[in-house]
Amino acid sequence: MxxxxxxxxxxxxxxxxxxxxxxxxxxxxxxxxxxxxxxxxxxxxxxxxxxxxxxxxxxxxxxxxxxxxxxxxxxxxxxxxxxxxxxxxxxxxxxxxxxxxxxxxxxxxxxxxxxxxxxxxxxxxxxxxxxxxxxxxxxxxxxxxxxxxxxxxxxxxxxxxxxxxxxxxxxxxxxxxxxxxIRDLNFYSLEKSKEPSKDPIRENFKGVDGQYYSFINFEKEFKFWLENTLLKDLSKANLEKHSFDKITYWKEPDGWINSAKAKFINQNYTYLKLKLQELQNLKTDYFISSDGLNQFIFESSEYEIYFNNCNEAKDWLYPTMDIVINPKNKTDLGQDHFEFLRTENGYKLISVSTRQHNLK
Structure with a gap:
């Protein structure tokens, strides 16, 4: 140690x-x-x-x-x-x-x-x-x-x-x-030990000194959190607890709109709950994509810590995890997106865009 x-x-x-x-x-x-x-x-x-x-x-x-x-x-x-x-x-x-x-x-x-x-x-x-x-x-x-x-x-x-x-x-x-x-490694989570870590969200590498270096894998961390923290309790209170102070959503023809999380969740709760519940169905066609916060959408001061001095997303510390849900009918167009940002206080829902539902 x-x-x-x-x-x-x-x-x-x-x-x-x-x-x-x-x-x-x-x-x-x-x-x-x-x-x-x-x-x-x-x-x-x-x-x-x-x-x-x-x-x-x-x-x-x-x-x-x-x-x-x-x-x-x-x-x-x-x-x-x-x-x-x-x-x-x-x-x-x-x-x-x-x-x-x-x-x-x-x-x-x-x-x-x-x-x-x-x-x-x-x-x-x-x-x-x-x-x-x-x-x-x-x-x-x-x-x-x-x-x-x-x-x-x-x-x-x-x-x-x-x-x-x-x-x-x-x-x-x-x-x-x-x-x-591996792209999704969190280098700030470094642990060293004589034996490989058994933590399922960690990746192990043997160092030249004979010790094992292990790092948290962001995607594995997110999936574990999603299954064991968010999806097990889809109440309004838990959704709000795990949301950013502002949630950004897409609305035609206005584009991206910011809303206080309590207001957004209250007005769209039925839709949010039903869509997130779909993730528990093995037949649901979805995937998770990791990236960094979009600097052209999240421009105000509360997002400043998530960007470096050149206004590039710090995805090596604060990645985004985008849950992309494909339509049940393969001939339908569009996807539903739930984007979560990794913060110092855990993953937070930060943006939503939908295929058909009219968010408000």
Whole structure:
């Protein structure tokens, strides 16, 4: 158990170090073409000059930026102290640059096309030896080494072929060799033991130190919670207990609407209960899809903690689980959706959309 304490202690100290007393926020110039940053009092710290791949909306320690100078693009990483590092080495994925995670940010070596990691001061803590790296989660990263980048003919997107997956820490120490990555792992639930965990919602991996690392699987956790907490008591009180303060629902022709949970459940209780009861029928055709909170729908301040400094969903901490129910008649179109958000207080119903029922 001593190792667990060390890992969590590192996370706490790293997080405290990364959280400066004054996080700067992005703001636009008058014609909304360039971004600058200001402190909590509105004092401008960086005049608007960034554009392009500058996606950070909050500046804690280190960000990726681009700017135009003399009709040429410059890209680099910038620390809070004004240090410029990693010129032309931005890591980009799906037309977005990386965002600081626990005080660290990824970069790509333009010569080797391999990835490494900067800390908050701009120092390389993991050299660019890897084909791919995840963002930092609880002081750990998943890494792919010695893989080849390939594309299907006519496809602009690439995929990795071969190589070996590892679990490493931010000192580049290998924790698990031949790590078979599972998307829904909660890295903040780490437990270590001499024997594999028997908890049915955990996944086990043997570390290079001979110990077993186990992590909660979000989807298994959700299914267990759904069967044993929600579906066993579909009363109004229990539904309300396990709902977000606001429930967002789809209504034609208005689109997405927010409603206080008590009002929404009271007005739609019969429908909600009947549809959720269907999940207990073995013949019901449904599936569960995991994702992150949609930043274009959930925009107000109460959702802010579920997004990172670049307004990307923190699905590695707060995933959404969408129950998608297909119609009984296979020729009918549409599906019913019940979306639950994982919060610090458990899973909460946060949005509903229906195939036919008129929610109110």
């Amino acid at each position: 001593k190792k667990i304490v060390l890992l969590y202690t590192f996370l706490v100290s790293c997080t405290l170090f990364a959280q400066t007393s004054d996080t700067w926020t992005a703001f636009w110039n008058k014609d909304t073409t360039k971004i600058g940053f200001q402190d909590k009092n509105g004092v401008i710290k960086i005049e608007p000059k960034f554009t392009g791949f500058t996606i950070a909306r909050k500046f804690e320690n280190i960000i990726a930026v681009t700017e135009e100078e003399n009709n040429k693009w410059k890209s680099y990483y910038l620390t809070k102290e004004g240090k410029i590092i990693g010129r032309d080495s931005l890591y980009t994925f799906d037309n977005s640059t990386d965002c600081e995670s626990e005080g660290f940010i990824r970069f790509r070596d333009p010569k080797t096309d391999k990835m490494g990691l900067f800390n908050s001061k701009g120092t390389i803590v993991i050299p660019a030896d890897y084909s791919a790296l995840s963002n930092v989660k609880n002081g750990m990263l998943t890494a792919l080494i010695d893989a080849k980048k390939e594309r299907e003919q006519g496809d602009e997107h690439f995929f990795w072929s071969g190589g070996k997956e590892l679990l490493i820490d931010i000192t580049n120490k290998v924790l698990i060799d031949n790590f078979v990555y």
